[in-house]
Amino acid sequence: MFKRIDYYAGDPILGLMDKFFADPNPNKVNLGIGIYYDEVGEMPVLDCVKVAEQRIADPIAPRPYLPMAGLPGHRKACQDLLFGKEAQALQENCIATIATIGGSGALKVGAEFIHEWFPQSKCYVSDPTWSNHIAIFAGCDIEVGSYPYYDNATSSLKFDEMIDFFEKLNKYDVVLLHPCCHNPTGMDLTQAQWDTVLDVIKQRELIPFMDIAYQGFGQDMDSDAYAIRKAVDMNLPLFVSNSFSKNLSLYGERVGGLSVVCPSADEAERVFGQLNFTVRRIYTSPPSHGGHVVDIVMNDELLNQQWVSEVYGMRDRIKTMRLTLKSVLETKLPKLNFDYITRQNGMFSFTGLTPQQVEQLQSEFGVYMVSNSRMCVAGLNDSNVDYVANAMAEVLK
Numbered sequence: 001m002f003k004r005i006d007y008y009a010g011d012p013i014l015g016l017m018d019k020f021f022a023d024p025n026p027n028k029v030n031l032g033i034g035i036y037y038d039e040v041g042e043m044p045v046l047d048c049v050k051v052a053e054q055r056i057a058d059p060i061a062p063r064p065y066l067p068m069a070g071l072p073g074h075r076k077a078c079q080d081l082l083f084g085k086e087a088q089a090l091q092e093n094c095i096a097t098i099a100t101i102g103g104s105g106a107l108k109v110g111a112e113f114i115h116e117w118f119p120q121s122k123c124y125v126s127d128p129t130w131s132n133h134i135a136i137f138a139g140c141d142i143e144v145g146s147y148p149y150y151d152n153a154t155s156s157l158k159f160d161e162m163i164d165f166f167e168k169l170n171k172y173d174v175v176l177l178h179p180c181c182h183n184p185t186g187m188d189l190t191q192a193q194w195d196t197v198l199d200v201i202k203q204r205e206l207i208p209f210m211d212i213a214y215q216g217f218g219q220d221m222d223s224d225a226y227a228i229r230k231a232v233d234m235n236l237p238l239f240v241s242n243s244f245s246k247n248l249s250l251y252g253e254r255v256g257g258l259s260v261v262c263p264s265a266d267e268a269e270r271v272f273g274q275l276n277f278t279v280r281r282i283y284t285s286p287p288s289h290g291g292h293v294v295d296i297v298m299n300d301e302l303l304n305q306q307w308v309s310e311v312y313g314m315r316d317r318i319k320t321m322r323l324t325l326k327s328v329l330e331t332k333l334p335k336l337n338f339d340y341i342t343r344q345n346g347m348f349s350f351t352g353l354t355p356q357q358v359e360q361l362q363s364e365f366g367v368y369m370v371s372n373s374r375m376c377v378a379g380l381n382d383s384n385v386d387y388v389a390n391a392m393a394e395v396l397k
């Protein structure tokens with residue numbers, strides 16, 4: 001009876017990890033998956049998280065089910081970080097926020113909600129985007145299209161084409177946007193460009209869905225949320241999915257949030273109820289451990305300050321690696337332009353290598369990046385950056 005079931009080819013990025021681990025090359029470097037590794041190539045446990053873990057462990061408490069929407073302190077943490085503590089929309093109870101199973105869970109619950117309450121809406125994602133965006137929305141029976149975003153040939157944004165595209169969309173079509181640290185290109189809009197995008201969204205009555213998985217890795221916590229806060233100031237309806245996987249280095253705990261900004265408190269209450277019902281139908285309630293870590297770190301003033309500086313430490317180390325990579329490549333290949341490496345933000349650099357060059361990097365040098373040429377810069381460190389730059393220079397010759 002199961003013979004008709006298709007084989008699953010596996011996820012290209014997760015599959016790359018398996019290939020990396022199986023590679024016997026002693027010099028191999030993993031620049032595939034979007035994970036931050038520290039200067040010795042290890043995934044950090046943040047000091048603020050260690051304190052939270054100690055508090056959770058002493059005394060060891062019972063584990064009741066959480067509410068469908070997760071811990072109130074987790075929800076508040078999402079709201080304060082995304083919208084700013086003083087946001088008027090928060091004070092007026094116009095934002096419905098639930099804690100979710102990572103950023104992926106937020107996207108899933110948001111997409112289910114859109115499918116149910118805005119069944120005519122199509123969803124448009126940037127070309128290129130994180131491939132799971134397409135899978136998650138299409139998996140909720142939403143038609144997914146893409147809008148022009150990035151020009152590989154010039155390593156720059158297709159901004160005018162993007163605006164022209166948005167101007168042709170229909171009322172309530174969803175546009176999925178990355179407020180900072182675009183995945184996979186690392187190329188973000190300027191604040192002036194965001195203003196233009198949001199004006200078009202307002203005129204055309206589109207629904208912005210902002211997915212923020214790298215807050216703090218771009219400029220700073222507030223600037224990275226510029227697009228979100230500007231949309232709220234403009235009274236736009238807005239969906240925001242956020243992830244704490246990277247900025248709390250809590251990947252496996254699966255912590256994130258979904259917020260829907262509504263025009264009134266009454267509408268926010270209705271939306272909040274339906275988000276709860278959506279969660280109930282899928283998984284009832286989120287897991288508690290990561291939620292407690294988020295609650296403790298983010299709502300304790302001192303731990304929160306410590307957290308911000310730890311995130312900025314990760315951000316700055318990535319920026320240093322960009323500079324080193326660029327300078328070695330420029331020395332090796334003076335005729336080529338590598339400015340894009342430092343123009344891009346966050347964990348990723350879109351290198352523009354061809355699939356053949358990416359393959360050659362893998363087979364000859366054990367340097368792993370995604371076949372679309374996305375490199376996770378957070379996998380570079382002082383011990384491997386020269387090796388990677390030399391390998392890249394070899395395949396680019």
Ligand code: PMP
Nearest residue numbers: 034102103104130183213243245
């Ligand atoms: N959105 C983007 C743009 C991402 O890069 C990621 C993680 N790779 C997610 C959402 C999902 O985050 P999480 O791992 O918390 O599910």
